[in-house]
Amino acid sequence: MQEPRAPNAAELVQSLEEYTKAQHAPDQLVQLLRPPRLALRSTPDFRTEYGSHSAFWAALAAVWEVEAARLGNDEQASIPAVLALAAFLLSLCMQAPQNQIQAVRLLATPDHGTMQALLIFLLNSIHGSRERALLLGTSKPGAAILDRLMMLISVLFEDESPESMSTGEYTSEVFGLSFALVQQLISLGAFAQAYEEHALMPGYSISATLVVLLKFLDGHLSLPGQATSPSSIPLVPFLLRQLAHLSTSLIDEGLLHFSQTLLPPPSARPAPPPSPHATPSTADAPVDPPTTPSAADIAAASALSPESIAAIAQLQRTAVQYLGIVTFLTPFSASPAAKSRVEEAQRRVRENGGLEVLLGLCQIDERNPTMREHALFAIRNVLKNNQANQDYVEAMKPQYKVGNNGELLDLPPPKRNE
Structure with a gap:
């Protein structure tokens, strides 16, 4: 049977407007879009004709809104109509930059129904195809679409957490x-390229789009078995590159000293005990060994509300994570400049009392349960390949000298003159 003639732009606009006004059954939309969709394959000039018509995009957006509302009401019959719309829009935008720009503008609306339909379209477009996934993540129009989507997600769903992704409770x-959609990019091996394409944008160390992408990556890796899946293992070099890039940016922006203000201060150092031949005085009273306060001790010592304690704990975790990042040297960044940067960060941590603080946080704290892991990672990086820091920590170990009468003498202060 011969296919119906493809409508011209005015006829197609009229048909779309009538469909929207009458709220016809979704299967009628499938039949309505079939002739122009096939014509777009064989006659590329239709892309220009349809896309340049003054009323076309408004009519198409209205149809999208109708089907998005139906899909939002769980009307299963709307799924073929949404797929037909997606296929038509894909054919319309192929090798047509102006149409691609207009399609990107459709994503400017925060309407959930429209976003839902567009996301389904994108999922179907890249499903099973690494080539199309890379186009979405790295081509100029694809990256613009992904950036707009992630920006909307960052604004509309700020309270969503990686934990909700691991449980599926959105x-x-x-x-x-x-x-x-981001999981598809990961499984198709296009996530790293998509992220780094957005990371090249000037002016920001990390943008809202990158934050959302990392949030989705965190949620994906938290799912059972995903962290060791074949699609996730290749992400390790990518993550190491991003750690090195982020640490360089943070050092360049002079944020290392600021992080010290987010950590509890180290305790005062007592003077070393006097020698046995010193003249007795009130200064000769026994002095307890130096101790470093833990996060739990500091929280317990202050009459703060639970909300305040949680906020302080979050700030401390963030600061410790930051220290772990800026002192991290990857195999991919072992250049002299990178080594010098890490050594400078390690030195600043030591001179600002950060070693004592980090060591004090390397204990289990029920009020701040993940702090210990972050502190251990930071300590590992601060001490690695840094003899001065290692000597500093070694000097903190109690060392006693037995006097003539069997007493313990000369407990040296942790700090050594270098």
């Missing part, structure tokens, strides 16, 4: 579809 289906 507050919105749009957020779940966005997560599924």
Whole structure:
């Protein structure tokens, strides 16, 4: 049977407007879009004709809104119509930059129904195809679409957490579809390229888009078995590159000293005990060995509300994570400049009393349960390949000298003159 003639732009706009006004059944939209979709394959000039018509994009957006509303109401019959719209839009935008710009503008709306339909379209577009996934992540129009989506997600769903992704309990289906889209990029091996394409944008060490992408990556790796899956293992070099890049940016922006203000101060150092031949005085009273306060001790000593304690704990975790990042040297950044940067960060941590603080945080704290892991990672990086820091910590170990009468003498202070 011969296919119906493809409508011209005015006829197609009229058909779309009538469909929207009458709220016809979704299967009628499938039939309505079939002739122009096939014509776009064989006659590329239709892309220009349709896309340049003054009323076309408004009519198409109205149809999207109708089907998005139906899909939002769980009307299963709308799924073929959404797929037909997606296929038509894909054919319309192929090798048509102006149409791609107009399609990107459709993503400017925060309407959840429209976003839901567009996300389904994108998921179907890249499903099973690494080439199309790379186009979405790295081509100029694809990266613009992904950036707009991630920006909207960062604004509309700020309260969503990686924990909700690991359990599948989302507050919105749009957020779940966005997560599924990023999971597709990961499984198809296009996530690293997509992230680094956005990381090249000047002016920011890390943008809202990158934060959302990392949030989705965190949620994906938290799923059972995903951290060691074949698609996740190649992400290790990518993550190491990003750690090195981020630490360089943070050092360049002079934030290392600021991080010290987020950590509890180290305790005062007592003077060393006097020799046995010193003249007795009130200064000769026994002095307890130096101790470093833990996060739990500091929180317990202050009459803060639970909300304040949680906020302080979060700030401390962030500061310790930051110290771990800026002192991290990857195999991919073992250049002289990178080594010099890490050595400078290690020196600043030592001189600002950070070693004592980090060591004091390397203990289990029920009020700040993940602090210990972050502190151990930071200590490992601060001490690695740094003899001065290692000597500093070694000097903190108690060393006693037995006097003539069997007493313990000369407990040296932890700090050594270098």
